[in-house]
Structures are given as structure tokens and as C-alpha cells.
Amino acid sequence: MGETATRRHGRASRRAFVEATGALLRRQGYAATGLSEIVAASGAPRGSLYFHFPGGKRELAVAAMEQTGEQLRAAIAALMAGPGGPAASLGVLIDALAAGLESSGYRDGCPIATVTLETASSVEPLRETAARVFGTWLEELERALREDGLDADAAARRALFVLSAIEGALILARARRDTAPLAAVRAELLAALA
Amino acid sequence: MGETATRRHGRASRRAFVEATGALLRRQGYAATGLSEIVAASGAPRGSLYFHFPGGKRELAVAAMEQTGEQLRAAIAALMAGPGGPAASLGVLIDALAAGLESSGYRDGCPIATVTLETASSVEPLRETAARVFGTWLEELERALREDGLDADAAARRALFVLSAIEGALILARARRDTAPLAAVRAELLAALA
């Protein structure tokens, strides 16, 4: 019973698939990412793919989106709990995103945004997953804004505004290969929140 | 000399390819759009594709992005020239985008954003085209903001902020299938610009 060696090995393969998929979704999105590419990047055996993910590519993408979504949600929560109120925390968040973009040579963006734009009109489960993940991020932002004194409606509206600005800046930054859009959003957002 | 009947027909085929590609890029992006799909949607003969676009899919995508980019640039310019200053004009622009999204059942988004996220790290010509098109939009916004009294730096920063917020809201709106993100951006943006 419990974790046998075989089982541990299996879970490791599963995890490798999910992580490889997440990384590829960040760089090139859903449609451009082939199963062979995922298998190669993961190092796990191809024969195992449909054992762990009978739903195929779709199920794999959902798992990857949920994983990176949860990581980012936790990061947001941790940052917003820091000192200085929401404005200061958002500044740190945007700086971190800019640093991540730059250090990957503008290759790694937000996987949720990419998959949304590609599949919102054709692959329902992926669109639903994207909406759910965005929802968890919005909740964290809302909570911080409410704790800062905003009422529920205002907090919800402002959270949408903040996330929109950040996601949009990530697009512009990748297109131009510079962080100016993030810097602009950072500056204007902090001014608007004051 | 000049426009012969054959030539006119050829140009029509070319235009049909570009328009079909543009529509498909809006819905599903670059990688998910096949050449056969483009040919079928355009109604033009497949044999003509590589006559008009020797560069293949890439060249076709560049042409489509430039065309829809120019259309949107002109629309932005016309709106910003309207009465009431930049804030009022942006309100109208965002309303128009929301109406467009809704009327297509949240299928048609911004083709430039989608292609950017998919190809920024792998297909240079498309990334460059996206950056160029975004640049033309930013120029229009900047000009309107300068005419409203902002200095060059502030106008550039604010234009980046505005475009980021709008592009991000389009993503969230498509994921959630509602226009709340656009409404939130509209409200907060107008307040920030006042």
C-alpha cells in the first residue's frame, strides 16, 4: 500500500509532462506545441503519456495551466501580504514580471493569456480553465484592495483594471522586446491607486 | 496597360486570401490556422496562394496583420479626433470594442495580440510586424494626449498604459465571456485621465 517505488516513478513522469507542457505553453501556446515536443522536453517515456493523461493534449494543457496558475496565485498572495499596502506590492510584482521577461529573452510570457486567445472560441475546457485561473488571481487582488479600505464593488473593478493592465503590458513588452510597457503601467498604476 | 481583367481578378484573389487570414487569426491565431482552412474560407483557388504569397503562411500573416492593423489605426485616429478630449474618445473606443466582442460571441479578438503571444519567441517577422502595428496605434494615442496638453514623455507613458489596459481587458473578457473587464477598464481609465 501507499507509495511504492513504481508509483513514485510514475508520479515523477506525470510531473515531468506537466512541467514541460507548462514551459512550452508559455513560449508558444497551445496549437504550436506538439505532443512529441512535450515528450522530448519532459524526458519521460512517450508510452506513459496516455496512461497519465487519457484526455490527451487537452487534459495535459488543463493540468499545466492549473499548476502554473496556482504558483502565480500563491506568489501574488505572498506579495500582497507584504508591507506598504497594495500599491507598493503591485510595484514589486510588476518588477518581478519585468525581470522574468528580460531574463528569458522575452520568450516566456503568461501561458494563460496565450491559451485564452488561441482557444477561447474553439476549445471550451481550456477557456474555462483560463477563466478559473484568472479568477483566483483576481480574488487575491480583490482581497488586498478590500483590506486597504475599498468596498466590494470598487475592489472588484479595480482588480480587473490592474490585472488587465499587467496582462496587456506583458503582450506589448514581448512584441517590442523591452520593458517600457511594464514600467509605464507600473508608474501610472501606482499614481492611480494613490 | 494598367488594370486588365486578368489582373483585377488576381488582385481579388489576393484580397480574399488576406481577409480570410485576418479573420482566422482573430479567432484562433497563427499556429492553429491551416493553409487549407484559409483557402477554403477565402473561396479563392489554392493554386494561386503561392503565386500571390511566395513567402507562404508567414507572408500571408504579415499582410493580414498589416491590413487589420491599419484599419484599427484609422479607427483610433478618427475617434480621437472627435469631440470631448481623449478621455471621452477612449470611452467610445472601449464601448465599440465591447460591442464587437459581444456581437461575435466572444470569438473575435485582437489578432495582433494573439499572434504576438504565439510567435514572439519563434517567428521574428511576425513579432516585428506586431511591434510595428502596435507602434502605429500608440502614435495615434500619443498625439491625442499631447494635443490635450501632456508633454512627450508623459504622453508616451500614458499611451502605453492605455493600450495595455485595453489589450489586457480583451483577454479577460474573452476568457470569462463577459464585458466586465472592459467596463472596469473604461471606468478606471476615465477616472485616472481626469
Place this chain on the structure above:
DNA sequence: TCGTCGCTAGACCGATCGGTATAATAAGCC
């Protein structure tokens, strides 16, 4: 020791991918 179960090997499937080749058609010019 033997059957069972979790997992993997890897060959294989039809379909579609982006792209190319060659010949025909259609119109304009002389």
C-alpha cells in the same frame, strides 16, 4: 513463486500540415 498491477516500450494509424511542381487557361499586345 506466482499472479497482479502500475507503468513503459515503441511501433503504428489515418489525417493533416506547409509547401512545390508542372501544365493548362485566359487575356493582352503585336
Place this chain on the structure above:
DNA sequence: GGCTTATTATACCGATCGGTCTAGCGACGA
């Protein structure tokens, strides 16, 4: 009428796509 040029028809290419199949491995409980 012949000659050129623009455009289209269609068959075809190898590669890759997402997905499936069956045989078997290795560790476990009884």
C-alpha cells in the same frame, strides 16, 4: 494569327500531427 504574361488547376511531396495498440517490464502482496 502567334507570343508573352498573369493567373489558376491539381496532383503531389515528406514531415508531422494527435492518438492508439499490444507486448512486456519491474516491483509488489499473498
